Ligand SMILES: NC(=O)C1=CN([C@@H]2O[C@H](COP(=O)(O)OP(=O)(O)OC[C@H]3O[C@@H](n4cnc5c(N)ncnc54)[C@H](OP(=O)(O)O)[C@@H]3O)[C@@H](O)[C@H]2O)C=CC1
């Protein structure tokens with residue numbers, strides 16, 4: 387099946403499908419089928435990460451769909467991310483090679499520094515001090531980035547980018563890099579619209595990729611009384627106006643802002659529903675209305691890592 391997913395052009399001339407499948411929290415026992423379903427439905431962009439603990443199962447799905455002749459490797463855009471414990475420059479290439487081996491791929495389309503924050507190197511992905519706080523490493527993301535440029539030059543990935551970087555961190559990176567990041571993958575939805583960081587990145591010709599676009603209702607730290615974006619009455623009303631579901635309005639909101647968007651689902655009907663967003667556009671007034679829901683409602687705050695010198699959320703954007 388073919389979906390009419392537009393491509394977004396990076397400053398380097400390469401392109402990324404504007405819509406893809408997220409895989410955080412997709413359990414090893416369900417993610418293979420979800421990725422297979424998504425590819426059958428027409429998804430061509432899959433967002434992965436070593437820390438999600440399911441790249442082998444994602445790789446199985448990709449291998450099967452290529453073997454079945456549904457897609458070729460070139461049809462797919464696969465992203466992965468360097469976890470915080472691998473920021474020392476000599477760890478970057480081995481970390482990427484581990485991801486490539488898990489995903490059954492010879493190259494990635496995009497490799498991101500997952501967070502500017504570095505954790506103590508070692509086998510534990512979440513190393514802790516005796517008081518339970520995260521154990522940080524002194525690795526500077528500028529040095530990590532130089533190693534990212536190295537794996538790009540070796541052809542192990544077609545593009546490199548960042549995730550969860552604030553404007554000051556991007557400015558510092560731009561002053562110290564040879565290759566500019568193609569994207570900054572950040573949390574973005576109506577309760578955290580990221581207007582300033584989005585405008586800042588646009589000005590630098592860095593594409594925004596919006597994560598948790600549906601409000602991440604399955605995030606492990608969700609509390610029963612937390613506001614539920616997908617149940618927001620204002621979005622339900624907008625959905626009626628466009629004859630679309632709240633999820634489809636939330637995803638279209640990102641597309642109409644020029645962002646790339648990567649909703650996660652392991653449910654076939656929702657994987658299909660989320661892709662049925664290429665036959666309408668939100669009117670500018672409705673985009674402005676949705677913008678007005680902003681309440682600085684960050685749902686991925688990286689709580690506990692505030693002590694890192696590279697914690698990204700200590701400044702307004
Ligand atoms: N760079 C980073 O630091 C981060 C990156 N990400 C990336 O972004 C992706 C998306 O963000 P994520 O936090 O997972 O959350 P999302 O906002 O995509 O929400 C996912 C949740 O919404 C449910 N859902 C999906 N579609 C629908 C629908 N149509 N109607 C109702 N419920 C629906 C899913 O349920 P079900 O699966 O049961 O169908 C799941 O519980 C991640 O999976 C990951 O790839 C996310 C967070 C941080």
Ligand SMILES: CC(=O)C(C)=O
Pocket residue numbers: 410435500686
């Ligand atoms: C989900 C994710 O990518 C985090 C928490 O880093």
